[in-house]
Amino acid sequence: MSTESSPGSAKMKAINIRNDTGPAEALFLNESPIPIPKDSQVLVKVKAFGLNRMDLSQRLGNYPVPPQAGNILGVEFSGVVEHVGRGVTGKFKVGEEVFGLTYGGAYAECVAVEAGTLMHKPNGLSWEEAASIPEAWMTATQALRIANFCAGKTIMWHAGASSVSIAGIQLSLAGGATAVYATAGSQDKLDFCVKTLGATDAFNYKEKDFSVEIDRLTNGKGVDIIIDFVGQSYLQKNLNRMAKDGSIIALAAMSGSVAKEIDLSAFVRKRVRLQGSTLRSRDERYQERLCDHFVEVALPSLSNGSFKLCIERVFSWEKIVEAHKLMESNQTKGKIICTI
Structure with missing residues (x-):
């Protein structure tokens, strides 16, 4: 996947919303342009993403979306580094396994994310487990x-x-x-x-x-x-x-x-x-500082199993409608994860 092509020339699959807002049934797989990362960003090939209640509100048009979010849902993911921006030299390398937080766009094959809110995935965590962590x-x-x-x-x-x-x-x-x-x-x-x-x-x-x-x-x-x-x-x-x-x-x-x-x-x-308080509305520097604090105080205990990761159910992203309906039911304990 080249990130050097002009915007819109390279395509990926992503979950879109028919007519921009609607019920769970409005979600569908579609083609979208592959995001071209800025110098401060990393392009990640997504393996799994987590669902959050804000996704339901955004789908219905009831969530104040930050300007950098775009029109694709999803704020947390795990995956593999596909491309590293010029300003990220030394922190991440192509092929590394990562997980992180983004303003939007995680319901897709690729997401461009600020390097400061991207973390190396511990070896002991699965793609699904890693994708369940960032937002919560x-x-x-x-x-x-x-x-x-x-x-x-x-x-x-x-x-x-x-x-x-x-x-x-x-x-x-x-x-x-x-x-x-x-x-x-x-x-x-x-x-x-x-x-x-x-x-x-x-x-x-x-x-x-x-x-x-x-x-x-x-x-x-x-x-x-x-x-x-x-x-x-x-x-x-x-x-x-x-x-x-x-x-x-x-x-x-x-x-x-x-x-x-x-x-x-x-x-x-x-x-x-x-x-x-909300997290998504915070600026990039705040989120980066919080990410650094999280890596210091919580990630070691998540990596070694001292903290429990609770995943209610894992869906293929082709079942995104079913996944959203399950979240709407309020019957879950822990995260709902979709895999690509």
Whole structure:
């Protein structure tokens, strides 16, 4: 595959969306131009890519896509270096096995990615395992940094069986949390959080009020950190169960973004901090620094098996419609991966 040809002259297969937005059935394999990497980029021949909930939102036209993302879905992948930009000399070589994070374009045979968010694939990880790591584990790493997490703190991860929380629960325990709590929507997921991942306790939000349970388990003190993906329906409960000087880190708003009739007194009384964050909207330098931090603090434990990688199911990318429908079902524990 030559990267020296003019844009559009060399083709690859990629997953496109009919009419640009639509349901899962709108996804289809099509021909697209092979991306021509900039001097700071590496062209990777993709072996596997991971699905993320943002892909569903982007497919429906409901996600604010960064300008460098392009119109092909996918932010994480594993593969083989095909071409190295002139400014990347010495860090990567053609033929090396890599995995990484990109702003978009991973649902394709080739993706051009900034060298700073590309990592060498450890020999002990399969293509599928490597592709399951970047978005979830780096998002969890970022959330802990933003929350000023340190040993001795208590933390709760909502959506405990999601890929980010699977990573976050393990990172919290490894970092010395005194208690790690989780919420989920089925007994199977609760057992997974506690028995497989090691969470201190987990609560079925469909059957119990997690704020009441946290109040009981902490003798009214609450937790130091809450990582939330749910949004408005959890905000008051989160506030009720925060410890003094605690932090709520909002990574999504799956129940809605408009919160009504919220008692804000806890912000003042408990000195609570509420901060939102996303990873994809961060600039390239930020993502590179986060990647370096992740390689230092988490990748060794992923490489040697100390941290668990949880893959729900692997599809051929020709089954992308089925893969998206499975993610939409909210029945998964861990990542959905597609192979090329």
